[in-house]
Amino acid sequence: MKGIKIKVVVQAKKENVAGWPHINFNYEKETAKIMDCVRAENPEVIFDVVKYTSVSEAERDYEADRAVYDGVLVLLMTNWLKIDLFYARKAKDGIPCAIADVPFCGSGSTLAVTSPTLRTEKLPVPLVASRDYRDIAWLVRALVVSAQIKKAVILVIKNNPDTETMAAVAQNWGCHFIVKSAEELMKLFHQVSEKEAQVFAEKWSGAALSIVEPSAGDIIESARMHIAITKLMEECEADAVTIDCLELSYFEGYENNRHMYPCLSYFQMADQGKLGVCEADIDSTLSSMLILYLTGRPGFVSDPVIDTSSDEIIYAHCVACRKVYGCHDSRTASFHIRSHAEDQKGASVQVIFPGGDKLTTINMSNKDGWACIHSATAVGNEGLDAGCRSKLVASCAAQKILENWMPMWHRVTVYGNYRKELINLFKLKGLEIIEEDK
Known part of the structure; x- marks a missing residue:
């Protein structure tokens, strides 16, 4: 696994904006809990965690990211921003992508938009929604294994x-x-x-x-x-x-x-x-x-x-x-x-x-x-x-x-x-x- 780098994108609302999970939610605290599990299952992988509040931020960094990262994990920690869909639609020919809903955070857009879109557009993106963050850690392992196979x-x-x-x-x-x-x-x-x-x-x-x-x-x-x-x-x-x-x-x-x-x-x-x-x-x-x-x-x-x-x-x-x-x-x-x-x-x-x-x-x-x-x-x-x-x-x-x-x-x-x-x-x-x- 040495040399494998994964970008973790936290889909979040800006400060003082109402909505799920709630206004001024502590994204950093919850992300840290998730990443503790992710790193425990993938100890040799390098993770860079960023928080995006709009698709334009993801678009701005994407081409540079292609040269750096072996995969992208999108954490849906709020609804409706569609940052996950941006990465999902790029995944076939771009950076491999996996998406995780954090329940009671991004569940609305996961069910109403993300899941149907992945299915109808046949996008090569696995999706999980679990309060057991070890499931997210194992989702990341799919990205890691894919990167290992690519180098084999x-x-x-x-x-x-x-x-x-x-x-x-x-x-x-x-x-x-x-x-x-x-x-x-x-x-x-x-x-x-x-x-x-x-x-x-x-x-x-x-x-x-x-x-x-x-x-x-x-x-x-x-x-x-x-x-x-x-x-x-x-x-x-x-x-x-x-x-x-x-x-x-x-x-x-x-x-x-x-x-x-x-x-x-x-x-x-x-x-x-x-x-x-x-x-x-x-x-x-x-x-x-x-x-x-x-x-x-x-x-x-x-x-x-x-x-x-x-x-x-x-x-x-x-x-x-x-x-x-x-x-x-x-x-x-x-x-x-x-x-x-x-x-x-x-x-x-x-x-x-x-x-x-x-x-x-x-x-x-x-x-x-x-x-x-x-x-x-x-x-x-x-x-x-x-x-x-x-x-x-x-x-x-x-x-x-x-x-x-x-x-x-x-x-x-x-x-x-x-x-x-x-x-x-x-x-x-x-x-x-x-x-x-x-």
Whole structure:
């Protein structure tokens, strides 16, 4: 978050002017309460707070502000001045904007003007109205995460990358892509000695509940792969990586018919708060970045299965994370080291997920301009060998999700209820939002 600057605009009446909240209201005192919450949730962000009493003041400063600020938060602390609408209408091509009504201050114009205008003009601006100022703090996090993504670099390892989706993501979010081939990755792989790889192999093997199918050689290869991936990320100064693991394994992209998967590498990255995503899936990588930057928790990319007989959804994949509450949380799930399920080769993980937590699941199609979201509650794990290794079972509105499922298989799940916070992020980019469980 370092280097991110947000401008906070307080919409206020001039002195001795009657109206909500009341004449000569102490705007500074109430703003200080709000900013205490905002800064607590966003401690590394720089905030500049100004009070405007007319649109002309916002117009006067806007062009200079574009070169300085990553976002604007408008606090509606009185009615009818329409300063919020000035920023909202500029947001698509200008400074990203979020608006917060401070109840009993700007509620009249929020309901009568702001909300209908955002909706009818389809402006990319999230709006909250809450007496719990932590909601405003989390609204600001949407601006912060958007700014972080804009500065991010994603490494894609794929021989024939999906340039159309990459272009759409770059257009929508501003992040940058670096593409490398399997050959470039394998060059680094061959530079890693077995002795160097042994450190990770022993670490993973020692922490696992069991090693079922993989040989010691399979785990060493995974460790060599991990070191090669991290070296390539360092060379590219990448914030995330996604590899076309299935294509490279199935079609000998790794040479000599090697069936190597980055599952254990991504597992290790998640332990350290870093990000690796399967199958060179650009949209899922972006969704995973949003989750990690917003919540500090890893996203679990999966191939879901729906069971309407039990009102459950099973999130299944061979890449999973054991630090589901974040890398700094002491709670850690147990895991087995298994083969990759579909070809029964290489090494992957089977994580035993905790139950009882609320879950939030998303993905998006940047090419088509939509994002989807649904909620569930973790209840346990599925032990079948069919499908992928890690299988998180969750109770949900299964029939609704089945009927409303948007056209891609992958979904990204995070432990915790972050529904409204993620929806605010999607609104910031003007995406059509499909709530699959409604």
